[in-house]
Amino acid sequence: MRYSGFRVFREGLRRNSGWQPLWRDPEPKPAYDIVIIGGGGHGLATAYYLASEHGLTNIAVLEKGYLGGGNVGRNTTIVRANYLLPGNSEFYSHSLKLWEGLEGALNFNVMHSQRGVLNLFHSDGQRDAAVRRGNAMINQGDDAILLDREGVREKVPFLDFDNHRFPVYGGLFHPRGGTARHDAVAWGFARGADMRGVDLIQNCEVTGIDIEGGLVRGVQTTRGAIRAGKVGIVVAGRSSQVAAMAGLRLPIESHVLQAFVTEGLKPCLDHVVTFGMGHFYISQSDKGGLVFGGDLDFYASYAARGNLPMAEHVMEAGMSLMPMIGQARVLRSWGGIMDMSPDGSPIIDRTPVEGLYLNCGWCYGGFKAVPGSGFAFAHLLAQDRPHETAARYRLDRFRTGSGLMDEEGTGSQHNLH
Amino acid sequence: MRIECPHCGERDLREFTYRGHALALSRPSEGASAEEWDDFLHNRDNPAGATQDLWRHDPCGAWLVAERSTTTHQVRATRAVRGGEA
Ligand SMILES: Cc1cc2nc3c(=O)[nH]c(=O)nc-3n(C[C@H](O)[C@H](O)[C@H](O)COP(=O)(O)OP(=O)(O)OC[C@H]3O[C@@H](n4cnc5c(N)ncnc54)[C@H](O)[C@@H]3O)c2cc1C
Numbered sequence: 023m024r025y026s027g028f029r030v031f032r033e034g035l036r037r038n039s040g041w042q043p044l045w046r047d048p049e050p051k052p053a054y055d056i057v058i059i060g061g062g063g064h065g066l067a068t069a070y071y072l073a074s075e076h077g078l079t080n081i082a083v084l085e086k087g088y089l090g091g092g093n094v095g096r097n098t099t100i101v102r103a104n105y106l107l108p109g110n111s112e113f114y115s116h117s118l119k120l121w122e123g124l125e126g127a128l129n130f131n132v133m134h135s136q137r138g139v140l141n142l143f144h145s146d147g148q149r150d151a152a153v154r155r156g157n158a159m160i161n162q163g164d165d166a167i168l169l170d171r172e173g174v175r176e177k178v179p180f181l182d183f184d185n186h187r188f189p190v191y192g193g194l195f196h197p198r199g200g201t202a203r204h205d206a207v208a209w210g211f212a213r214g215a216d217m218r219g220v221d222l223i224q225n226c227e228v229t230g231i232d233i234e235g236g237l238v239r240g241v242q243t244t245r246g247a248i249r250a251g252k253v254g255i256v257v258a259g260r261s262s263q264v265a266a267m268a269g270l271r272l273p274i275e276s277h278v279l280q281a282f283v284t285e286g287l288k289p290c291l292d293h294v295v296t297f298g299m300g301h302f303y304i305s306q307s308d309k310g311g312l313v314f315g316g317d318l319d320f321y322a323s324y325a326a327r328g329n330l331p332m333a334e335h336v337m338e339a340g341m342s343l344m345p346m347i348g349q350a351r352v353l354r355s356w357g358g359i360m361d362m363s364p365d366g367s368p369i370i371d372r373t374p375v376e377g378l379y380l381n382c383g384w385c386y387g388g389f390k391a392v393p394g395s396g397f398a399f400a401h402l403l404a405q406d407r408p409h410e411t412a413a414r415y416r417l418d419r420f421r422t423g424s425g426l427m428d429e430e431g432t433g434s435q436h437n438l439h
Numbered sequence: 440m441r442i443e444c445p446h447c448g449e450r451d452l453r454e455f456t457y458r459g460h461a462l463a464l465s466r467p468s469e470g471a472s473a474e475e476w477d478d479f480l481h482n483r484d485n486p487a488g489a490t491q492d493l494w495r496h497d498p499c500g501a502w503l504v505a506e507r508s509t510t511t512h513q514v515r516a517t518r519a520v521r522g523g524e525a
């Protein structure tokens with residue numbers, strides 16, 4: 023069913039009796055050309071682009087829970103292309119362009135809102151770093167505007183500009199950055215893949231990967247064995263466990279990242295604002311809640327919930343930056359399982375097992391990557407060679423030391439990003 | 440999360456610094472191959488469930504190994520890192 027203004031009008035007249043489920047609920051077939059493990063944003067986007075760009079539709083996405091129940095439905099929805107290093111720059115730039123055409127392509131409202139991302143700086147040194155990053159963004163063909171203190175004040179007058187420790191000197195504004203509705207992104211890609219014939223199979227946990235003579239043959243699942251010509255692992259925080267089924271040990275550690283949302287408020291915050299010195303960022307959802315978060319809890323975790331010290335730190339940072347936030351009540355907090363790589367950048371690559379492909383290492387930044395990653399991973403699966411935007415996301419870069427993408431310049435080691 | 444320091448008793452998470460999986464204690468020897476170093480530095484078992492990780496109790500400076508669950512955050516036991524172990 024295609025969505026349109028006319029359809030909404032017609033269903034309004036017919037007491038909304040004509041709406042249909044967004045996707046089928048098929049039984050798994052005994053065999054597929056390609057099996058995608060993981061029905062998060064990246065897995066669903068991969069299936070969609072395999073069908074739409076490469077005409078491959080004998081595909082299943084196997085999801086152990088429900089579609090969109092992982093990080094894709096737990097993140098703070100920031101979409102941006104303000105990376106510094108070659109490799110990341112072109113990849114996220116491409117992903118943002120896909121975002122800009124996504125609603126038309128999917129015929130689905132993902133509520134993509136380019137409200138602008140504002141990164142604050144608080145010293146002369148940080149201003150220099152912001153100029154450098156802005157130039158990198160402009161060289162990549164994206165947009166960046168350097169704002170002085172007054173420029174920031176015009177946009178967000180309620181910040182504590184004269185904070186003693188971190189006075190606001192200015193900000194780097196990225197107008198094309200913004201947010202999107204996370205669930206809708208999962209649903210839109212799911213519907214798009216299903217419409218083209220992809221089987222989306224929920225409550226289907228992969229428990230083993232069948233390999234014969236170094237060649238992948240299929241997977242074992244809680245709903246029986248499924249044969250496959252190729253298998254893609256796209257399971258975010260669970261990457262180490264699923265890769266271990268194929269005898270692989272990955273350069274990944276799983277960590278918890280928390281987020282928070284307040285009660286719904288009238289519109290008060292027009293942009294996404296990041297306060298790097300306090301490890302704090304915030305935006306306002308279309309429902310009115312202030313959505314904010316901070317850094318990892320910084321210990322290995324699969325609990326999908328965090329501890330109080332980080333919650334406290336995030337609240338303190340919020341109060342330092344934006345004292346008015348103290349009047350709002352926090353409604354909920356939650357956590358997600360992050361697949362942290364040593365250099366903080368992702369992996370989209372083949373594995374030593376023939377026919378087995380890997381997409382992981384998105385850390386805390388993989389939501390904006392959903393279209394770009396699906397596009398590039400579909401290309402790799404279909405053509406057996408990397409897409410040019412993701413050619414640097416190699417699994418062996420840690421072993422060789424060549425092509426590391428350490429955006430923060432802290433070193434390619436676990437627990438530093 | 441509360442962690443028992445072998446010297447100071449059970450203390451709040453805020454007093455501890457995390458140093459990753461306790462494999463940091465089994466550093467490859469000087470002549471080790473590049474592959475061994477790569478494995479040590481980058482690759483992880485990353486278990487969902489029981490793990491052993493390395494923490495520093497900042498107030499007293501002790502390094503300790505915690506037996507901890509990554510799915511429940513429960514710390515089952517801790518012990519001080521012995522001299523020569525690291
Ligand atoms: C609190 C928080 C805030 C964030 N904020 C942002 C942000 O503002 N901007 C941004 O760009 N990114 C953000 N991220 C990161 C982003 O959400 C993730 O990087 C991204 O969603 C991960 O990819 P995914 O959507 O495919 O993962 P998931 O949705 O986690 O998908 C993986 C799926 O694999 C399934 N699976 C696992 N094991 C198996 C198995 N054995 N068999 C079958 N299925 C399996 C899981 O059930 C899951 O549904 C944030 C994350 C969190 C937690």
Ligand SMILES: [Zn+2]
Pocket residue numbers: 444445446447448496498499500501
């Ligand atoms: Zn102590």
